[in-house]
Amino acid sequence: MEILKTYKLYIGGQFPRTESGRSYLVESPDGKAIANACLASKKDVRNAVQVARKAQSSWAAKTAFNKGQILYRIAEVFEGRKAQLIEEMCSLGASIQEASQEVQIAIDRCVYYAGWADKYQALSSSVNPVASSHFNFSVPEPMGVVGIVACQETALSGLVSQMLPIIAGGNSVVLLANSKKPLCAITLGEVLATSDVPGGVVNILTGNVAEMLPTLAGHMDVNALCLAKLPTELMVSAQESAIDNLKRCIIQTQDFSEASAQGMQYITDFQEIKTTWHPIEQLAGGMGGY
């Protein structure tokens, strides 16, 4: 007997059903029923943000090296799930070749950002020349909880390319999956749950983006938004809702299959720069400096 898999949400390291009890049918392009997925609600968004907030500080406090190791571990676990991911993409209309390519991109991105995890800090920090008796330096700090609306065209490569630099930088994430192709997003949850990423660092919701986004964008405890290409109306209203707590909104429209869709700037997009003025003694006759 064939048992169809139930795709649930990924919140706080667990796989709960939506609190609303709703689901929707995921269909292939030719209209065949593939799976039932959760139609997450506003309250699921709230719950996800709550656990993301709780998880963020201890995730950020892990050493940069350790975060890199964990990102690398994601790549390893991905490798073992290749067949499943390809099958899921093919069931939703991708060719085997396209699907394999997407999975390969996802895995490569993990390795790429694993490398960056302990390097972007040095490259985006500076010691600043100031005209007073201070040692003045700037360092990047994670923004906190970041809301992501996943790329609505790709099933996997987009959302992985969006998510990795954000968590590599010590943020936690609430991710709204591609509405039409949510399967790989939840499988990504399974990958994360078994790859040493602490529960709550990444939370994945499936459902209607237009329904969930206003809540996420208006949530005062979300510090930034990473938006993929969306209908203009939705994009504008999200940015308007984001005004109250001055959320940073980054709109990503790049082609996620390109090599240019990765880079340190995607990490620093979600960093705040903290500048410290540390008083120092000016030594008589000494050179200015530190």
Place this chain on the structure above:
Amino acid sequence: MQPNTSLTDFSVLLNSVAPVDQIGSLERIAKIQTRSLKGPAKLQGLRMALSMIDLTTLEGKDTPGKVRQMCYKAQHLHDQADGLPTVAAVCVFPTMVGVAKAALAHTAIKVAAVSTAFPAGQAPFEVKKLDTLHAVEHGADEIDMVISRGRFLAGDYNFVFDEIAAIKELCGSARLKVIFETGELDSLDQVKRVSTLAIAAGADFIKTSTGKIQPAATFPVVLTMLTAIKDHYDKTGQMIGMKPAGGISSAKIALQHLLLVKEVLGEAWLNNEWYRFGASSLANDLLMQYQKQLTGKYQSASYFSID
């Protein structure tokens, strides 16, 4: 004031305490937990819960500065929002009563002091007496005493009764809250028994826990204590206050507690004269939910003062 009961009546009373119907309690609670307050009723509930808080700091590292800061918060919960009440009281150690009293002069906010060698209660009676007197002399409006759980569990009910009655006498006009530390009492029957005992000995309020031990104010325990209060009220017409403390940190749970009180005891108890929440971090969650109701947006702790 005299104890509510004489000693002979008291042993008859304790023997008459019926066992608690645990399954029934759980069902009753489950029913209440499925209810959800919405709209104006929720706003009213949140304001009410705020007005019932005993804002608490009971740590070894408490300083006068910390207590003053908390007293400020007690008066100014969230100045950006209009129409908010103040909390009912602040709850501190006896050594901090003077500081709190001074900080809250000319306000209606009461000062409660924990007493009788809080939280363990393991001290000679002389020490407990001095502890209480110190608080009363510095102007405490309410005394939160702990019972001797060891003696109670050993069946030495007279000792516990006498201790409560003696402290009650020292309180003068201050109201006495008796803390059971239900997390150490093991069964609901024991909770019912100790509630009956404390009420008989002169408690003005009965209180679940010190906040130092888990589990603390669980719903079955609170329901059991409310039932004891109701039994006493039905028999004598005298109202006794209730204070759940420990572990109530979300608005949702606080509102469910209010529903439970309304259901068991009725509206007469729905004010801070007769009902309190002992909490240190509940206030901000209530405030955040209150703002959420007003603005429609989920809130962040970053925009509320530290409590």
